Amino acid sequence: MSGTGSITGQPAGARSGRAPRKRWSRGRKVWVGVVAGVAVIALVAGIAVAVMVVKVNTYVDPWAQKVVDAGYEHKRAQVGDVDFSYVEGPDNGTPLVLLHAQLMDWFDYSRVMPALAENYHVFVVDYQGHGTTTYPADYEMTANRIGADLGAFIEQVVGEPAFVSGNSSGGLLTMWLAANRPDVVKAVVLEDPPIFASEYPRIKETVAIKAFASSHAAVIDPDYDGDFLKFWLDENKAFFNKYVFPGSATAISWLVDSYRSANPGEPTEIAVIPNETVKLLFRGLEEYDPRFGDAFYEGTWNEGFDHAEALAKIEVPVLLMHANFSWTEDGLLDGAIDQDDADKVMSLLSHGTYVKVDSEHVVHLEHPDDFVSILDGFFGSRG
Numbered sequence: 001m002s003g004t005g006s007i008t009g010q011p012a013g014a015r016s017g018r019a020p021r022k023r024w025s026r027g028r029k030v031w032v033g034v035v036a037g038v039a040v041i042a043l044v045a046g047i048a049v050a051v052m053v054v055k056v057n058t059y060v061d062p063w064a065q066k067v068v069d070a071g072y073e074h075k076r077a078q079v080g081d082v083d084f085s086y087v088e089g090p091d092n093g094t095p096l097v098l099l100h101a102q103l104m105d106w107f108d109y110s111r112v113m114p115a116l117a118e119n120y121h122v123f124v125v126d127y128q129g130h131g132t133t134t135y136p137a138d139y140e141m142t143a144n145r146i147g148a149d150l151g152a153f154i155e156q157v158v159g160e161p162a163f164v165s166g167n168s169s170g171g172l173l174t175m176w177l178a179a180n181r182p183d184v185v186k187a188v189v190l191e192d193p194p195i196f197a198s199e200y201p202r203i204k205e206t207v208a209i210k211a212f213a214s215s216h217a218a219v220i221d222p223d224y225d226g227d228f229l230k231f232w233l234d235e236n237k238a239f240f241n242k243y244v245f246p247g248s249a250t251a252i253s254w255l256v257d258s259y260r261s262a263n264p265g266e267p268t269e270i271a272v273i274p275n276e277t278v279k280l281l282f283r284g285l286e287e288y289d290p291r292f293g294d295a296f297y298e299g300t301w302n303e304g305f306d307h308a309e310a311l312a313k314i315e316v317p318v319l320l321m322h323a324n325f326s327w328t329e330d331g332l333l334d335g336a337i338d339q340d341d342a343d344k345v346m347s348l349l350s351h352g353t354y355v356k357v358d359s360e361h362v363v364h365l366e367h368p369d370d371f372v373s374i375l376d377g378f379f380g381s382r383g
Helices: 026-057 062-069 143-158 169-180 208-220 228-235 237-243 248-262 276-287 290-298 307-313 339-348 368-382
Strands: 073-079 082-088 094-099 120-126 162-167 185-191 318-322 352-356
Touching (some): 026 248, 073 143, 094 143, 094 169, 094 368, 143 162, 162 368, 169 185, 208 228, 208 290, 228 237, 228 248, 237 248, 307 339, 318 339
Parallel strands (some): 094 120, 094 162, 162 185, 185 318
Antiparallel strands (some): 073 082
16 A cells, blocks of 8 residues: 555545645636736825825916016906906006906916016906906996906006007907007007907807807806806816816816815816916816807807907007917818918008917917017017
């Protein structure tokens, strides 16, 4: 009888009281490895999310301090029915009034404000429908009404004729001032303004109509609660999917809630958004009055303000800063004005200068140094 076995067929180890060794199948080992890997990934992801939330909730735009260090102060001024919010820099030269793009606020000029403060007395204004500027509930969102009050602001607060530069809708208001209040304007820069393209019904042929449709939707929505930033996020998921990353709208909405909880009363700033224009858009959307955009959607904003007639009236020097544009597959203008529009603008101006810049719509954010250089070159000889 062999010494390696037993009459029962059990291994010799069993006779010594030792338990038999368990053998795991290859499949089970793989499954356990997968579970462990998933757990590690989940842990790392959780840590990454926690770090991101802390980064978002504690973020302070560094340009806020740079603006303060440059000598700017936030002020308010009652002009007629409008309580203007504006930021004023030190008196270092000729007054320069800056009018931001639609959906933004004064802070979108923060990247150029310190440099401009060196040679100008800068006033950055939250015009009606934006920022913390207030006005009566029945205030007319038209170029004529807003322009008239901005002219009164320059007359009353600035106190002398000023250079004026405006971007987008701010450019249209700058054009209005040059045409209708030449007594308060020395020279103007129109930074990629939607001249002609924003007139009704032409505006239906531009991508901007999609943004104005969101404003219109908010105005007619009986359940709209006044939080236009969250409303915009829900209405424009495709916008954030394009300019941030696919599926980002839901994550950004959650980060907005987190930031607001951690920073009550502060303008919303989402640090993880790489695009500067989109990042600063959050501040503007938070205070935006959708009646402003709805007036473009309905065609009432330009009532009584014919762009061609206004351009022909202007006698002060004008610089047209023309940014990039393209056409979508369905034939919509993706940009403020095309080349034909720009050529028509120049043909109507008696003292016009044209500059084409390789930039997106908000030139002073895309290329701040170039923007300051262009303004200095144009305004400097007229100071």
